[in-house]
Amino acid sequence: MKKIFIKLVFFFMVTGCTQGGGDGRxxxxxxxxxxxxxxxxxxxxxxxxxxxxxxxAGFIPVAERIAxxxxxxxxxxxKPLVQELFAIYRVKKMVARDPGLxxxxxxxxxxxxxxxxxxxxxxxxxxxLVAATHTGMTEDEFEKSVxxxxxxxxxxxxxxxxxxxxxQLELLDYLRTNGFNIYxxxxxxxxxxxxxxxxxYGIPKERVIGTNFKYQxxxxxxxxxxxxxxxxxxxxxxxxxxxQLHIGRRPVFACGNEGGEGDIEMLQxxxxxxxxxxxxxxxxxxxxxxxxxxxxxxxxxHAALEGHWHVVSMRNDWKTVYPEK
Amino acid sequence: MKKIFIKLVFFFMVTGCTQGGGDGRxxxxxxxxxxxxxxxxxxxxxxxxxxxxxxxAGFIPVAERIAxxxxxxxxxxxKPLVQELFAIYRVKKMVARDPGLxxxxxxxxxxxxxxxxxxxxxxxxxxxLVAATHTGMTEDEFEKSVxxxxxxxxxxxxxxxxxxxxxQLELLDYLRTNGFNIYxxxxxxxxxxxxxxxxxYGIPKERVIGTNFKYQxxxxxxxxxxxxxxxxxxxxxxxxxxxQLHIGRRPVFACGNEGGEGDIEMLQxxxxxxxxxxxxxxxxxxxxxxxxxxxxxxxxxHAALEGHWHVVSMRNDWKTVYPEK
Numbered sequence: 001m002k003k004i005f006i007k008l009v010f011f012f013m014v015t016g017c018t019q020g021g022g023d024g025r026x027x028x029x030x031x032x033x034x035x036x037x038x039x040x041x042x043x044x045x046x047x048x049x050x051x052x053x054x055x056x057a058g059f060i061p062v063a064e065r066i067a068x069x070x071x072x073x074x075x076x077x078x079k080p081l082v083q084e085l086f087a088i089y090r091v092k093k094m095v096a097r098d099p100g101l102x103x104x105x106x107x108x109x110x111x112x113x114x115x116x117x118x119x120x121x122x123x124x125x126x127x128x129l130v131a132a133t134h135t136g137m138t139e140d141e142f143e144k145s146v147x148x149x150x151x152x153x154x155x156x157x158x159x160x161x162x163x164x165x166x167x168q169l170e171l172l173d174y175l176r177t178n179g180f181n182i183y184x185x186x187x188x189x190x191x192x193x194x195x196x197x198x199x200x201y202g203i204p205k206e207r208v209i210g211t212n213f214k215y216q217x218x219x220x221x222x223x224x225x226x227x228x229x230x231x232x233x234x235x236x237x238x239x240x241x242x243x244q245l246h247i248g249r250r251p252v253f254a255c256g257n258e259g260g261e262g263d264i265e266m267l268q269x270x271x272x273x274x275x276x277x278x279x280x281x282x283x284x285x286x287x288x289x290x291x292x293x294x295x296x297x298x299x300x301x302h303a304a305l306e307g308h309w310h311v312v313s314m315r316n317d318w319k320t321v322y323p324e325k
Numbered sequence: 326m327k328k329i330f331i332k333l334v335f336f337f338m339v340t341g342c343t344q345g346g347g348d349g350r351x352x353x354x355x356x357x358x359x360x361x362x363x364x365x366x367x368x369x370x371x372x373x374x375x376x377x378x379x380x381x382a383g384f385i386p387v388a389e390r391i392a393x394x395x396x397x398x399x400x401x402x403x404k405p406l407v408q409e410l411f412a413i414y415r416v417k418k419m420v421a422r423d424p425g426l427x428x429x430x431x432x433x434x435x436x437x438x439x440x441x442x443x444x445x446x447x448x449x450x451x452x453x454l455v456a457a458t459h460t461g462m463t464e465d466e467f468e469k470s471v472x473x474x475x476x477x478x479x480x481x482x483x484x485x486x487x488x489x490x491x492x493q494l495e496l497l498d499y500l501r502t503n504g505f506n507i508y509x510x511x512x513x514x515x516x517x518x519x520x521x522x523x524x525x526y527g528i529p530k531e532r533v534i535g536t537n538f539k540y541q542x543x544x545x546x547x548x549x550x551x552x553x554x555x556x557x558x559x560x561x562x563x564x565x566x567x568x569q570l571h572i573g574r575r576p577v578f579a580c581g582n583e584g585g586e587g588d589i590e591m592l593q594x595x596x597x598x599x600x601x602x603x604x605x606x607x608x609x610x611x612x613x614x615x616x617x618x619x620x621x622x623x624x625x626x627h628a629a630l631e632g633h634w635h636v637v638s639m640r641n642d643w644k645t646v647y648p649e650k
Binding site: 063139181190191194204205206208212214215216217219222223224231237240241244245246247248249264265268269271272 | 388464506515516519529530531533537539540541542544547548549556562565566569570571572573574589590593594596597
């Protein structure tokens with residue numbers, strides 16, 4: 001009886017199967033089952049093996065195994081931007097409380113579904129919208145509003161949890177299991193992404209770096225007010241600066257996506273590490289299962305070519321895109 | 326024989342003694358041996374017991390056990406400021422390389438030991454000195470310079486390691502052992518304090534929050550340049566703002582010192598936590614073993630009285646101040 005039991009335990013260890021069927025991710029099973037076998041997956045696994053081999057020349061101590069991931073288009077879909085949905089949600093709440101706002105920009109453009117206002121206004125109009133909807137209240141009030149939004153948010157007909165990329169969840173788990181300290185480095189505002197980072201990605205609030213507005217502390221109330229002044233825009237060259245400020249060193253693993261040229265500098269910064277390092281760029285080339293979009297001059301893909309970064313073809317490298325319901 | 330061995334093991338467990346004599350800090354021994362028995366020590370121990378009691382009403386989950394400590398005057402002595410010694414060290418290095426600088430302010434004032442320049446210039450002159458000596462180079466070069474300085478720095482005739490407060494090292498250990506996540510929140514520049522946070526306090530770089538200058542990323546070199554523009558001055562109301570930005574929540578344990586009114590807001594912010602919280606203020610009242618200095622209007626001590634914070638009398642609450650050599 002005892003022998004049979006040991007054999008069974010051994011069988012489950014080797015196959016990674018659990019009693020309930022499981023997801024096939026046991027300690028000896030494939031840690032990246034949603035990744036197609038191919039050069040990208042092989043390179044990831046080879047890098048992790050290299051830097052965790054304590055006897056090898058490429059070993060990186062656990063404290064220095066810093067990984068940074070962009071969020072929009074890298075960990076979850078960015079069409080539409082969840083941050084924009086949140087801003088719209090906020091506008092509706094604000095207008096319901098103060099109907100006069102419906103005649104004032106940028107609220108007016110949202111109420112009237114005037115997309116031209118934002119197309120013409122570009123980044124400036126977007127920052128105006130975010131400032132109008134994300135500031136002018138205490139931090140505690142804002143966090144409650146974020147929680148309310150996420151509790152009911154639907155993106156492309158799915159709950160938010162279904163818009164994350166299953167292969168990336170596996171990659172986060174794989175890196176975590178191998179001692180990596182994982183940060184999100186997002187162009188989104190930090191307090192919005194902190195509202196979902198732990199339940200969606202297992203990443204705690206203090207490991208989220210993002211765009212932020214100025215805070216002003218009130219001695220009389222002991223509260224932080226969110227001020228309508230942009231403090232840091234965490235995109236492009238803002239990313240290495242914020243990573244240095246928060247973490248105090250270069251990431252050895254950095255992952256971003258093409259589409260908005262936002263992650264080139266983060267990956268370049270990572271490549272300057274004195275340790276072996278790994279740069280991963282998601283290419284949105286899957287119009288059937290996700291989206292197909294490219295930058296006008298393919299800047300990110302050119303940078304990847306020049307820097308010998310690893311490029312994920314969503315179409316070819318990912319066997320599945322979204323988690324099962 | 327076996328019984329004797331067990332008895333010996335039990336004896337060592339209870340007394341906390343180890344074979345080599347040890348420091349008396351075993352698991353059952355007094356975790357704060359340099360703290361005099363009295364209300365302050367008792368309050369610290371009672372708080373830690375309360376928030377770690379998983380069955381109690383005051384329990385705080387490990388992830389939320391955030392502690393923030395000021396550095397100058399709280400973890401080590403602030404007379405003189407180590408940051409100023411570093412600036413002087415930098416001036417000497419810079420003037421040796423470019424002697425013409427000796428005729429230009431603020432270098433001139435340092436070379437000529439013109440203390441009046443800084444007394445008259447106040448905070449503005451100090452920021453000017455820090456900008457002149459801490460920027461205009463890459464981050465990598467600066468970190469090398471910090472390491473060089475600390476490898477030979479002498480403060481009040483002692484190596485830097487001897488200027489830290491022994492009771493605070495014990496407090497850090499005690500909190501860490503009880504699952505607290507400890508951050509430094511310093512008025513000093515972040516990259517200087519990161520140069521010693523791990524070896525001196527066991528606090529890694531990513532857990533240091535401080536004053537910082539702007540970084541500018543260069544695409545061509547992949548390097549961050551340190552720019553002479555102050556980005557954030559981490560003192561007074563700057564502390565709650567930076568804590569929110571970095572950690573995303575209030576600390577439940579906050580410790581600062583009177584002397585420069587720099588920590589009042591951090592302690593107020595902590596007190597707004599929805600969890601039980603603890604505020605600790607060091608009073609520099611020990612002219613014999615350290616220094617005696619008070620604010621003009623005793624602002625910090627008044628805030629402590631009003632907020633029912635715990636005040637450490639260095640003279641009465643600390644049996645020893647500095648570590649043994």
